[in-house]
Amino acid sequence: MIFLRVGIFLAMATTAGAQVLDFPSNASLQQTDTRALDSYVMPMGIWDRGAMPTEVVEGQLTQQAWRIDAAGLTTLQLLRPLREQLRNAGYQIIFDCQTEACGGFDFRFAVDTLPPPEMQINIGDFRFLTARRDAENGPDYISLFVSRTAQAGFVQVTQVTAPGAGAPETAPLAMADAKVLQPQSGDQDDLAARLETVGHAVLDDLTFDTGSSELAAGDFASLRALADYLQADPGRAVALVGHTDAQGALETNIALSKRRAGSVLERLVADYGVNRRQLAAEGMGYLAPIASNLTEQGRETNRRVEAIITSTND
Incomplete structure (x- = not known):
């Protein structure tokens, strides 16, 4: 996938050049x-028991x-393509x-x-996500806050550059040279990564x-990916959790969502060969x-089924 180079520049650690953070053409x-010199409370861990680990960092914000x-x-x-760019x-x-x-x-509100x-x-x-890199003038920090609505995705980039490292710039390329970022449903590596990380x-x-x-x-790529993930390790188990839109009574929707999860469970067993003992069905x-x-x-987005890891061999 090709990305449009329209993002903020990340100051290089040892040179006056720059590495651009690319966003897609859509x-x-x-x-x-932008503030030339300021401090920022950078999140460094999860919110737990009324507090969140942070570090106050200073520089160009x-x-x-x-x-x-x-x-x-x-x-x-x-998030994934931006995270890989940061690592690179x-x-x-x-x-x-x-x-x-x-x-x-x-x-979120902290x-x-x-x-x-x-x-x-x-x-x-x-x-x-919070990331750090040692630069010539001191450490640089960057955070990405990623979310979505039914219509679009949103990304907030917060960068604190060590004083004296130089100002961020922008460098747009022609729109024709880039492709848009579109949903990719059912990718096995993507689904496995989500199950393993979150x-x-x-x-x-x-x-x-x-x-x-x-x-x-029909054949669903997400079910094939989930089946491959479960069959690779018989000790893994997931709960399939159904969700509905908000039309109708709560009790009716809970029952409906559980039946949907059960329908997915039966399809995984019958068509994809998953061991029934690795599956459970619930409704929310x-x-x-x-x-x-x-x-x-x-409402269509809310009518969904999620897989939730419940046990592994680890």
Whole structure:
């Protein structure tokens, strides 16, 4: 995948040059806030028991909010290419978390963010990353706050550059030279990575109609990826958790969501050869939305089944 080089520059450790953080061509810069010398409270760990580990870092502070116009992207699909760019640029990832594993609501509101509508954060679906690199004038820090709505993805980049390292720049290329970032459902490595790092993953290519518990016919890449993951280690087990939109009564939706999860379980056993003992089916109804129930697109996103790791051999 080719990315449009329109991001902020990361100061090189030993030269006056720069390494650009690339965004896809369907990304647009919504807001930039730059201060020549300031301090920033950089998150360094999860919110736990009323507190969050932080480090006060000083230098040139730059914050940017980016919008990526592609409905259906997962937060991991948004984050992964940016995280790899940081690693390739010599940054060490020192903190990486997702939603509830970060500390959920409390973590989100403990982090300084640019205001909406330029930067929008769904408190039910976000990822955060902090990275550090030693530069000639001292350590550089960068954080990525990634979230999504039903219509688009959002990324806040916060960089604190050691004093004297030089100002960030921008270097746009022609739009024709780049491709857009689009959702990639069911990729085995992607699904396995989500299960291993955050413990759960949306099976985001499954299809259910409103009020129906039957999984649509067809072969689903996410189910093949999940089957391969489970069959690679018989000690692994997952709970399949169904979710609905907010139409109808809660009790009805909980029952419907559990039947949907059960339908997925039976498909995994019958068509993909998964051992039934590695699977369980549960339902949450509409209690854990990841999009707005005020739009049809949001309701469709909320009608989903997630896989949650419940045990391994480790």
